Amino acid sequence: MSGYMPLDAPIFIAGHRGLVGSAIERELRRLGYTRLLTRSRAELDLLSADAVADFFLKEQPKFVVLAAAKVGGILANNTYPADFIRQNLAIQNNVIEASYANGVDRLLFLGSSCIYPKMAPQPMPESCLLTGPLEPTNRAYALAKIAGIEMCWSFNRQYGTKYLAAMPTNLYGPNDNFDLNTSHVLPALMRKTAKAVAEGAPEVEVWGSGTPKRELLYSDDLAEACVYLLNLSEEKYGTLLRDDVPPLINIGTGEDVTIRELAETVARVLGFKGVLRFDPSKPDGTPRKLMDVSLIHGLGWHHRVALEEGIMRTWEAVRSELAS
Numbered sequence: 001m002s003g004y005m006p007l008d009a010p011i012f013i014a015g016h017r018g019l020v021g022s023a024i025e026r027e028l029r030r031l032g033y034t035r036l037l038t039r040s041r042a043e044l045d046l047l048s049a050d051a052v053a054d055f056f057l058k059e060q061p062k063f064v065v066l067a068a069a070k071v072g073g074i075l076a077n078n079t080y081p082a083d084f085i086r087q088n089l090a091i092q093n094n095v096i097e098a099s100y101a102n103g104v105d106r107l108l109f110l111g112s113s114c115i116y117p118k119m120a121p122q123p124m125p126e127s128c129l130l131t132g133p134l135e136p137t138n139r140a141y142a143l144a145k146i147a148g149i150e151m152c153w154s155f156n157r158q159y160g161t162k163y164l165a166a167m168p169t170n171l172y173g174p175n176d177n178f179d180l181n182t183s184h185v186l187p188a189l190m191r192k193t194a195k196a197v198a199e200g201a202p203e204v205e206v207w208g209s210g211t212p213k214r215e216l217l218y219s220d221d222l223a224e225a226c227v228y229l230l231n232l233s234e235e236k237y238g239t240l241l242r243d244d245v246p247p248l249i250n251i252g253t254g255e256d257v258t259i260r261e262l263a264e265t266v267a268r269v270l271g272f273k274g275v276l277r278f279d280p281s282k283p284d285g286t287p288r289k290l291m292d293v294s295l296i297h298g299l300g301w302h303h304r305v306a307l308e309e310g311i312m313r314t315w316e317a318v319r320s321e322l323a324s
């Protein structure tokens, strides 16, 4: 059953091969959507304004999910800040501009919980945007995402567009990045723990102190939330597009765990019986970034997949890949 978006509407999923984009494509197909527009980076480099403009002119998408971005974990963000700000600004500028030029109806821009101040109140409501300094390890990325939110809001106010910015918490699932230098914490812990189990190693290295807390959402849940938002009735969707506040909505579980607890859960699921060794030379990053999810709960969406269940599902999907 479809909602606001007709099942035959042309929908562009930017970044369909990534963790989020692939989950959104699965969810749209599951619901019966028939005209999904997808392009690999080789077919359409979103850094090229001309290529993006040509693509939109030819394909005329009516809905856009902007899940293409330069993405990485704490180390990648801290090491390559220029890449993170330059590429993310370019991709979002190009896609939002072309969406406007071609009359896209609803566009969903994906940001991240790291847009909020490092010392934001916990849980973090949408209203704490721009109320304090950012976490230094991902400032460049966060500022690009904040510019994306501002762009959606500005276009809505000046041109009457209907662009929404979704802020997911930390995500995980099949099609994640398992490269230890660039990945987020959960895929990294799965890879390191799988290796330790396979080799009978006595310990797994965990970066930082183990005390920071993170909230983790399974990618299928995120995909469901994104499609749910795009399919809201005009009345409900309209409540998110106001002139006085940015068109921003948090997506998360409302629950978090310490990195130590996360590493212990991965160890339990993968059957690792050794010890965790913490490496204090690596950054901890933000101490905590728990989402206030009352807005999306009020609209009727809740996550379904509990953390341990999601780790089991991910492990089932990737265990053969990680064994090689």
Ligand SMILES: NC(=O)C1=CN([C@@H]2O[C@H](COP(=O)(O)OP(=O)(O)OC[C@H]3O[C@@H](n4cnc5c(N)ncnc54)[C@H](OP(=O)(O)O)[C@@H]3O)[C@@H](O)[C@H]2O)C=CC1
Residues within 6 Å of the ligand: 014, 015, 016, 017, 018, 019, 020, 021, 040, 041, 042, 044, 045, 046, 047, 066, 067, 068, 069, 070, 071, 091, 110, 111, 112, 113, 167, 168, 169, 170, 171, 172, 175, 176, 177, 184
């Ligand atoms: N992963 C997470 O924990 C979180 C992610 N998000 C947000 O969700 C969105 C998706 O993230 P995620 O799925 O994890 O990221 P991935 O890295 O898994 O996927 C990003 C996708 O974007 C594509 N892409 C990047 N640059 C270009 C380009 N120049 N031209 C065309 N395609 C490009 C990539 O293509 P290719 O495969 O060719 O590189 C890839 O398919 C991002 O906006 C991110 O900020 C928000 C919160 C947490």
Ligand SMILES: C[C@H]1O[C@H](OP(=O)(O)OP(=O)(O)OC[C@H]2O[C@@H](n3cnc4c(=O)[nH]c(N)nc43)[C@H](O)[C@@H]2O)[C@@H](O)[C@@H](O)C1=O
Residues within 6 Å of the ligand: 071, 072, 073, 074, 075, 077, 112, 113, 114, 137, 138, 141, 169, 170, 171, 182, 183, 184, 185, 186, 188, 189, 205, 206, 207, 208, 212, 214, 259, 282, 283, 284, 285, 286
């Ligand atoms: C989604 C979000 O993701 C990024 O922020 P982050 O949450 O700090 O990123 P992270 O998942 O890489 O780390 C979380 C915590 O986990 C610890 N940690 C332990 N051991 C490993 C480890 O092996 N790898 C990694 N990467 N972290 C580890 C690590 O030290 C840190 O304390 C943003 O840059 C930005 O991209 C963004 O928006």
